[in-house]
Amino acid sequence: MTAGGGWETVIGLETHVQLRTASKMFCGCSAAFGAPPNTNVCPVCLGLPGALPVPNEQALKLAVRAALALGCTLHPKSVFARKNYFYPDLPKGYQISQFEQPLATDGALSYLSPDRGLTTATIVRLHVEEDAGKSLHDRFPKQTAIDLNRCGVPLIEIVTGPDFRSPQEARRYLQTLKQVLEYAGISDCDMEKGSLRVDANVSVRRAGEAALGTKTEVKNINSFAYVEKALSVERDRQVALLEGGGTVAQQTLLYDSKTSGVRPQRSKEESHDYRYFPDPDLPPLVLTEEFVAQQQAQLPELPAKKRERFMTQYALGVADADVLTGDRAVADYYEAVVHAGADTKLAANWVINEVLGDAKTHQEQLRVPPGALAQLIGLVRGGTLSQQAAKRVFAEVAERGGEPRNVAEALGVVQVADSGVVARWVSEVLGAHQQEVTRYKSGEIKLLPFFVGQVMKLSGGKADPKLAQKILEEKLAA
Amino acid sequence: MSDPGEALANAKAAADRIVKAKRLNACLTPPKELRQSLQKQGQAAHPSGVLYGMPVAVKDNICTLEFTTTCGSKILAGYRSPYEATAVAKLKAAGALVAGKTNCDEFGMGSSTEHSAYGRALHPFDKTRVPGGSSGGSAALVAAGAVPAGLGSETGGSVRQPASFCGIVGIKPTYGRVSRYGLVAFGSSLDQIGVFGRSVHDAARVLSVISGRDPRDSTCEARDPLRLPTVPESLQGFVIGIAKEYFPPDLDPAVRRACDRAIRVLKELGAAVREVSLPHTQYAVPTYYIIAPAEASSNLARYDGARYGPRYDGALDLRTLYRTTRGEGFGPEVRRRILVGTYVLSSGYYDAYYRRAQQMRALIAQDFRNVFDRGVDLLFTPTTPTPAFKAGEKLADPVAMYLSDIFVVTANLAGLPAMSLPIGRIKGLPIGGQLIGQAFLEDEMIEAAYALERMVPGAEDA
Numbered sequence: 001m002t003a004g005g006g007w008e009t010v011i012g013l014e015t016h017v018q019l020r021t022a023s024k025m026f027c028g029c030s031a032a033f034g035a036p037p038n039t040n041v042c043p044v045c046l047g048l049p050g051a052l053p054v055p056n057e058q059a060l061k062l063a064v065r066a067a068l069a070l071g072c073t074l075h076p077k078s079v080f081a082r083k084n085y086f087y088p089d090l091p092k093g094y095q096i097s098q099f100e101q102p103l104a105t106d107g108a109l110s111y112l113s114p115d116r117g118l119t120t121a122t123i124v125r126l127h128v129e130e131d132a133g134k135s136l137h138d139r140f141p142k143q144t145a146i147d148l149n150r151c152g153v154p155l156i157e158i159v160t161g162p163d164f165r166s167p168q169e170a171r172r173y174l175q176t177l178k179q180v181l182e183y184a185g186i187s188d189c190d191m192e193k194g195s196l197r198v199d200a201n202v203s204v205r206r207a208g209e210a211a212l213g214t215k216t217e218v219k220n221i222n223s224f225a226y227v228e229k230a231l232s233v234e235r236d237r238q239v240a241l242l243e244g245g246g247t248v249a250q251q252t253l254l255y256d257s258k259t260s261g262v263r264p265q266r267s268k269e270e271s272h273d274y275r276y277f278p279d280p281d282l283p284p285l286v287l288t289e290e291f292v293a294q295q296q297a298q299l300p301e302l303p304a305k306k307r308e309r310f311m312t313q314y315a316l317g318v319a320d321a322d323v324l325t326g327d328r329a330v331a332d333y334y335e336a337v338v339h340a341g342a343d344t345k346l347a348a349n350w351v352i353n354e355v356l357g358d359a360k361t362h363q364e365q366l367r368v369p370p371g372a373l374a375q376l377i378g379l380v381r382g383g384t385l386s387q388q389a390a391k392r393v394f395a396e397v398a399e400r401g402g403e404p405r406n407v408a409e410a411l412g413v414v415q416v417a418d419s420g421v422v423a424r425w426v427s428e429v430l431g432a433h434q435q436e437v438t439r440y441k442s443g444e445i446k447l448l449p450f451f452v453g454q455v456m457k458l459s460g461g462k463a464d465p466k467l468a469q470k471i472l473e474e475k476l477a478a
Numbered sequence: 479m480s481d482p483g484e485a486l487a488n489a490k491a492a493a494d495r496i497v498k499a500k501r502l503n504a505c506l507t508p509p510k511e512l513r514q515s516l517q518k519q520g521q522a523a524h525p526s527g528v529l530y531g532m533p534v535a536v537k538d539n540i541c542t543l544e545f546t547t548t549c550g551s552k553i554l555a556g557y558r559s560p561y562e563a564t565a566v567a568k569l570k571a572a573g574a575l576v577a578g579k580t581n582c583d584e585f586g587m588g589s590s591t592e593h594s595a596y597g598r599a600l601h602p603f604d605k606t607r608v609p610g611g612s613s614g615g616s617a618a619l620v621a622a623g624a625v626p627a628g629l630g631s632e633t634g635g636s637v638r639q640p641a642s643f644c645g646i647v648g649i650k651p652t653y654g655r656v657s658r659y660g661l662v663a664f665g666s667s668l669d670q671i672g673v674f675g676r677s678v679h680d681a682a683r684v685l686s687v688i689s690g691r692d693p694r695d696s697t698c699e700a701r702d703p704l705r706l707p708t709v710p711e712s713l714q715g716f717v718i719g720i721a722k723e724y725f726p727p728d729l730d731p732a733v734r735r736a737c738d739r740a741i742r743v744l745k746e747l748g749a750a751v752r753e754v755s756l757p758h759t760q761y762a763v764p765t766y767y768i769i770a771p772a773e774a775s776s777n778l779a780r781y782d783g784a785r786y787g788p789r790y791d792g793a794l795d796l797r798t799l800y801r802t803t804r805g806e807g808f809g810p811e812v813r814r815r816i817l818v819g820t821y822v823l824s825s826g827y828y829d830a831y832y833r834r835a836q837q838m839r840a841l842i843a844q845d846f847r848n849v850f851d852r853g854v855d856l857l858f859t860p861t862t863p864t865p866a867f868k869a870g871e872k873l874a875d876p877v878a879m880y881l882s883d884i885f886v887v888t889a890n891l892a893g894l895p896a897m898s899l900p901i902g903r904i905k906g907l908p909i910g911g912q913l914i915g916q917a918f919l920e921d922e923m924i925e926a927a928y929a930l931e932r933m934v935p936g937a938e939d940a
Contacts, residue, residue: 043561049541049663050540050547050659054694086779086800088782091780091785093776094779281663
């Protein structure tokens with residue numbers, strides 16, 4: 001919670017999230033990532049003389065859904081404003097954003113803080129804006145290339161209060177935010193592709209102090225892994241400064257992932273007076289109650305709600321429910337397995353251990369169809385497959401597909417419940433372990449599982465363990 | 479149905495007349511390119527269109543696929559738009575011909591067409607005088623008889639003022655009546671494409687064609703195109719307001735005489751004439767000169783030399799590239815307005831200037847609503863305080879230049895339709911009378927203009 005030495009860290013985050021739309025915010029150009037430079041452009045997003053913006057309705061729908069998912073107050077009337085500054089990748093010389101009257105304010109997002117448990121971050125505001133293009137400084141020597149494909153791509157900016165007390169908390173909040181936005185289909189939240197970008201305001205103060213210290217803004221944090229690192233580096237820098245008797249200067253810093261350090265942004269890149277004013281090309285954005293209700297109806301069950309429901313409906317513990325609802329696809333998968341007839345607890349174990357384990361090494365693919373997994377779980381429960389055999393079948397189905405029942409037969413791992421066959425295996429095991437038999441008979445009955453294990457081993461996992469135990473008990477009692 | 483050869487003949491004749499009027503410096507398109515394009519357009523024009531074969535001169539701040547679109551500025555020298563304005567597309571679809579691009583004050587900033595990087599345009603009847611502005615080129619060409627109609631644009635009277643100076647009809651429709659898509663922005667909340675004609679009918683039918691919804695302009699109302707009224711027998715039932723603020727004591731006596739005569743005609747036609755007051759009128763020019771430059775400072779930020787237009791290539795850094803390109807590319811009046819606009823939007827000054835100007839703008843609009851709510855249908859005023867002034871007369875005094883628009887900027891601030899039509903002359907110089915109508919009731923305004931046009935001796939001395 002504190003940075004050590006009685007210092008408290010205070011962090012607020014500004015997150016830019018690209019909305020998942022086919023086209024741009026104010027024109028019909030594709031918003032897709034990765035097209036050849038300057039191919040997804042038109043007079044509107046190029047800012048050619050005379051061109052005018054027209055809002056993308058799908059983007060507005062997604063923005064409203066985001067505001068609803070984050071419990072914000074949506075404003076029936078919000079206003080697009082121009083943020084004016086000169087830069088070659090900003091073709092109009094201004095960015096269309098929102099300023100005095102944003103789309104939504106006063107939201108909240110609960111997340112599990114590693115330090116404080118379930119904690120609520122306040123969402124100060126959420127507004128809609130367009131993205132700028134990209135300046136490529138490393139493409140041609142001593143020249144800057146401009147790619148305007150990203151120009152006009154729809155974004156929302158989500159601003160929190162100074163609510164986080166550690167870099168770990170900030171990271172956990174971001175993960176939770178990403179989860180919610182992915183769930184609701186609002187954004188891909190892919191930091192590497194830039195569809196989620198975060199700037200952080202960082203300050204430190206003596207523990208117990210009420211006033212905030214001087215903050216710096218840290219930019220260029222371009223992966224989840226760097227969030228914690230960048231913020232820790234900046235926190236430590238500030239603490240060291242203050243402990244050395246210095247002061248923190250209010251400035252914008254760029255995080256450099258190669259050196260794991262921060263450096264001040266060149267002064268000419270900052271201290272803009274953006275001269276915001278309402279964009280006269282766009283009438284105020286008016287949201288009807290009906291429109292908002294429609295967007296509310298489009299929102300899926302969000303992670304926190306789903307987790308609670310899984311705990312009550314499927315009798316799961318908080319840890320299992322948390323893992324299963326962490327990703328919407330996994331949650332849907334789990335429910336499909338249950339609906340296909342699997343026991344809820346067994347299904348949870350299988351999904352968490354086998355399915356997610358397999359997904360980790362296979363590009364997050366859930367490779368075994370839910371129906372097949374339910375069948376597999378049924379086979380174990382009904383005694384047809386041992387747990388061990390079932391894992392082999394699972395791996396085979398994941399790799400090559402097929403019905404678990406058929407695959408099990410083809411692999412020859414179906415449990416043998418023929419008492420004559422099992423009895424022969426039992427006799428062989430007892431014959432080979434005379435010493436243990438003597439110990440068992442003299443009262444050391446905890447050796448029973450050892451004998452069961454040996455029978456399983458001898459049968460190559462095929463012996464029905466319950467039957468084997470029954471026959472073992474009979475023979476050892478004789 | 480028109481004769482399929484008519485457009486080609488019209489095109490040739492128009493090209494001849496425009497080239498003949500070359501001394502006016504009203505048309506920026508080189509003669510050879512003009513002839514070639516008009517010939518091609520004449521051949522391609524669709525005979526079923528309502529404007530079949532009508533040559534229409536287009537102000538150079540409206541994007542066309544034919545010809546360059548320079549906005550009268552060096553910073554867009556040689557610029558060819560890859561798309562055309564909705565208004566131009568509608569004109570062409572109706573069979574009209576784009577008859578060259580016309581000279582204007584740079585980006586529409588001016589009242590005399592002297593602030594053009596391509597030289598000043600001349601008044602068609604007196605070469606020592608200005609044709610008005612900023613749409614002076616279109617007005618001069620129509621007045622000189624080179625074309626029957628032209629497109630201009632208004633931010634603060636830039637169609638009505640030159641129409642008045644040149645003795646023709648100029649209509650500025652309601653804000654939102656005509657799409658602004660392809661009109662190069664100056665003050666977006668004020669800008670509107672307007673039309674010139676030698677008669678009310680010519681101007682009105684061009685306006686009717688270019689009006690109507692456009693999904694590319696969020697500020698364009700989703701309404702059907704304007705329906706043309708018929709020429710009325712009388713103005714029985716019309717209530718015409720005369721606002722005292724538009725008839726100050728120092729009004730040019732000839733202008734006053736012409737207006738008085740027009741008011742008598744209105745009464746003779748059966749209209750009820752009522753004196754009214756628009757108390758915030760005196761604040762219109764200062765309000766306008768905060769809002770328009772503020773929007774302009776942002777709208778003109780895109781001309782940075784990075785993507786189109788000439789650029790200063792000797793720059794070692796970005797800042798120098800911007801400074802030099804913009805410093806050399808823009809003329810003094812544009813630079814002045816960008817500076818003013820940047821200032822009034824700056825943090826610390828925004829509330830004192832821009833916000834207060836918006837509040838004043840709302841009061842000015844409310845003045846009009848109050849009058850219309852009390853039964854007034856239209857207002858009649860002089861269009862300008864004086865006839866066309868001398869070239870150079872107001873160049874050194876920007877405020878004097880701004881005040882020549884004192885009667886026209888209110889309609890832009892309130893978003894109302896307004897038009898100017900000739901109501902007399904003094905020493906050969908035309909005088910214009912202005913009608914201001916209610917939002918989206920252009921038809922009533924045009925009806926009154928039809929009646930006035932028939933009865934007022936617009937070409938006679940007042």
